[in-house]
Each structure stands twice: as structure tokens, then as C-alpha cells.
Amino acid sequence: MxxxxxxxxxxxxxxxxxxxxxxxxxxxxxxxxxDKNPYPGYATKQKLALEANTEESRIQIWFQNRRARHxxxxxxxxxxxxxxxxxxxEEEIQSREDRRSRTNYTSLQLHALIEAFSxxxxxxxxxxxxxxxxxxxxxxxxQIWFQNRRxxxxxxRKSEPDDGDLEQRQDQExxx
DNA sequence: CCTAATCTGATCATAACCATTATGATCAGCTCATTAGG
Numbered sequence: 001m002x003x004x005x006x007x008x009x010x011x012x013x014x015x016x017x018x019x020x021x022x023x024x025x026x027x028x029x030x031x032x033x034x035d036k037n038p039y040p041g042y043a044t045k046q047k048l049a050l051e052a053n054t055e056e057s058r059i060q061i062w063f064q065n066r067r068a069r070h071x072x073x074x075x076x077x078x079x080x081x082x083x084x085x086x087x088x089x090e091e092e093i094q095s096r097e098d099r100r101s102r103t104n105y106t107s108l109q110l111h112a113l114i115e116a117f118s119x120x121x122x123x124x125x126x127x128x129x130x131x132x133x134x135x136x137x138x139x140x141x142x143q144i145w146f147q148n149r150r151x152x153x154x155x156x157r158k159s160e161p162d163d164g165d166l167e168q169r170q171d172q173e174x175x176x
Numbered sequence: 177c178c179t180a181a182t183c184t185g186a187t188c189a190t191a192a193c194c195a196t197t198a199t200g201a202t203c204a205g206c207t208c209a210t211t212a213g214g
Contacts, residue, residue, distance in 0.1 A: 016188085016189075016190095016200095016201055016202065017200090017201065017202090018190090018200095018201095019189080019190055019191065019199080019200050019201075020200060020201090021191080021200090022199095022200090039182095039183090042181090058200085060182090061200065061201065061202090062199095062200080064182090064183075064184085065199065065200065065201085066199095067183085067184080068184065068185065068186090069198095069199080096182095096211090099180090099181055099182065099211085099212075099213090100180085100181065100182090101180095101181095101213080102179085102180050102181075102212090102213050102214065103180065103181090104180095104214085105180095122202095122203090125201095141180085143202090144180070144181070144182090145180080147202090147203080147204085148179070148180065148181085150203085150204080151204070151205065151208075151209085152179085152208080154204075154205085154206085154208080155205090155206070155207085155208040156208090
């Protein structure tokens with residue numbers, strides 16, 4: 001496997017995951033799949049990960065970035081598919097492939113996640129991976145869990161009874 | 177219903193190059209993004 005994990009690097013404790021460098025061969029595979037379907041399901045992404053010898057989570061990120069940047073580049077003229085277009089207003093085709101099956105966390109795992117979250121809602125890659133190893137789930141699931149948790153946590157902010165004199169501003173003291 | 181999975185869009189950050197660009201990684205989502213599985 002081409003997993004290089006240089007541990008001797010001044011210990012970048014809480015950093016993001018190192019950049020993945022795709023080869024031309026890998027990009028060829030990904031681009032071809034993207035042209036075929038920009039919204040691959042989990043099975044397709046896993047197949048691509050195997051074929052390109054990378055991780056499924058990297059495939060996911062790559063497709064997200066690709067959609068955001070290479071979305072509608074051409075003009076929408078030759079986009080129409082002639083036949084097969086009888087009625088598309090009520091019965092929408094769920095073209096989406098199957099997504100990854102839901103992860104079921106045990107109370108023990110949840111406990112560890114919640115505790116880690118209270119310590120640091122923004123764990124870096126190393127922290128995420130360590131935690132993932134401890135509770136026995138993939139790091140990508142840990143990352144998703146933190147994203148969802150933060151989203152819900154931030155939402156609580158709205159039902160705060162302010163005392164009128166509390167003028168709030170966006171204080172993003174994001175220490176790093 | 178709850179919440180994991182997924183999505184868009186913006187932004188940060190890094191590997192190429194030598195100030196700029198391309199692109200991978202991460203973030204929020206607002207009176208809480210949307211979709212969907214158990």
C-alpha cells in the first residue's frame with residue numbers, strides 16, 4: 001500500500017490530513033467515472049477505491065471537489081436526452097445509488113466520542129485516527145460524526161435568552 | 177423520530193512553482209443544509 005505516514009516531522013499534532021497526490025492513472029479512472037456518474041454510490045466508490053488503490057473517503061472528497069469546480073462547464077444545449085422523457089414531474093427517478101449503510105455506535109463508542117468532543121470539537125487528523133483506533137471505527141466515520149455533532153451543537157446557539165444588553169458579534173477566536 | 181450519510185459552497189492549506197495556480201482537506205449549514213435508514 002502506498003500509505004506514507006511520516007511520523008517524524010516535528011510532530012504535527014493537530015493538523016489536517018496530508019494532501020493526497022493522485023497519479024495520472026488514478027485521475028484517469030476518477031474522471032472517467034465522474035463523466036459517467038458524478039454521484040456515485042458507496043459501492044461504486046468502493047470499487048473505484050480498489051481500482052485506484054486509494055481510500056473510499058478520498059474518492060468521496062474528490063467527487064465533491066470535482067462537482068463544485070467542474071460542474072456545468074459546457075453550455076446546456078446538447079444536454080437533452082430525446083426519448084425517455086414522457087413524464088418527469090411527479091414520479092422522479094431516484095437516480096442515486098445506494099449510500100453507505102448507517103453506522104451504529106455503541107454507547108461505549110458514543111461516550112468516547114462525546115468526551116473527545118468536549119475536549120476538542122476540532123480534532124486534527126492524528127487525533128481522529130487515534131480515537132478511531134480506540135473505538136474501532138474508520139477515521140472517516142469519526143470525521144463525519146464530528147461534523148454532524150458540531151452542526152447540531154452550533155444550532156443550539158439560537159435558543160439563548162439574551163438579556164438585551166448582550167450584543168453579540170462573530171467571535172471566531174479559532175486558536176490553532 | 178433520531179441522526180448518519182450526503183450535498184453545496186466557501187475557505188483553508190499545501191504541493192507544484194518562485195507569486196501564482198491547482199487542487200486536496202475542512203468547514204458551516206441558521207431561527208438549524210437535505211436525504212434517508214433503522
